[in-house]
Amino acid sequence: MMFVTPAYAQTAPAASETPAATVGEPHAAPAGELHTETGVPGDHGATGVFPPFDFATYPSQLVWLAITFGIFFLVMHKVIAPRLAAILGDRHDRIAADLSEAGRLKAEADAAVETYEKELAAARAKGAGIADAAREAAKTKAAADRAAIEEELASKLAAAEARIADIKAKAFANVGDIAEETAAGIVDQLIGAKTSGEEVKAAVAAVKTEA
Numbered sequence: 670m671m672f673v674t675p676a677y678a679q680t681a682p683a684a685s686e687t688p689a690a691t692v693g694e695p696h697a698a699p700a701g702e703l704h705t706e707t708g709v710p711g712d713h714g715a716t717g718v719f720p721p722f723d724f725a726t727y728p729s730q731l732v733w734l735a736i737t738f739g740i741f742f743l744v745m746h747k748v749i750a751p752r753l754a755a756i757l758g759d760r761h762d763r764i765a766a767d768l769s770e771a772g773r774l775k776a777e778a779d780a781a782v783e784t785y786e787k788e789l790a791a792a793r794a795k796g797a798g799i800a801d802a803a804r805e806a807a808k809t810k811a812a813a814d815r816a817a818i819e820e821e822l823a824s825k826l827a828a829a830e831a832r833i834a835d836i837k838a839k840a841f842a843n844v845g846d847i848a849e850e851t852a853a854g855i856v857d858q859l860i861g862a863k864t865s866g867e868e869v870k871a872a873v874a875a876v877k878t879e880a
Contacts, residue, residue: 720726 721730
């Protein structure tokens with residue numbers, strides 16, 4: 670026995686069957702399914718509100734904000750702040766040490782300059798004393814040399830004067846004899862006769878007396 674299937678039963682799809690997905694179209698999530706990343710219903714596109722701005726998620730966002738801030742505060746307080754304090758303290762100690770070293774070097778430089786100035790003043794005073802002593806010694810030696818030279822010249826002059834006086838005395842002693850001989854010769858030439866020595870001596874003596 671044969672059964673004939675109605676025409677509407679062959680053409681109409683069954684209500685329980687799921688229509689096949691069209692090739693190239695995205696697969697739509699079933700209604701009421703939660704979004705795997707945000708944890709909110711996947712039909713937010715229907716409401717038009719971005720999940721972070723949804724009032725329904727504010728309590729959870731505030732909780733996570735408080736947790737994040739607490740963790741950040743703990744990290745700052747326990748890790749970052751001590752390291753910053755250590756770095757700043759180390760830099761402060763280095764700066765203080767550098768300033769102390771600079772002060773020490775400046776004090777040493779000032780002391781060296783003061784010592785140099787004292788030594789220079791002492792050297793100048795010593796040089797001036799040596800120059801004065803050398804000048805006085807030179808003056809003394811020059812005076813002594815001058816006195817010795819003057820004494821030597823005086824002795825030579827005295828000896829020369831003595832010799833001149835001796836020569837002069839000898840010359841004057843011989844003048845009489847020379848005058849007598851000369852006078853006798855002149856008289857002999859003039860009168861043609863010889864005169865006696867006594868007359869010539871008397872005449873020379875009379876001339877010396879008149880002179």
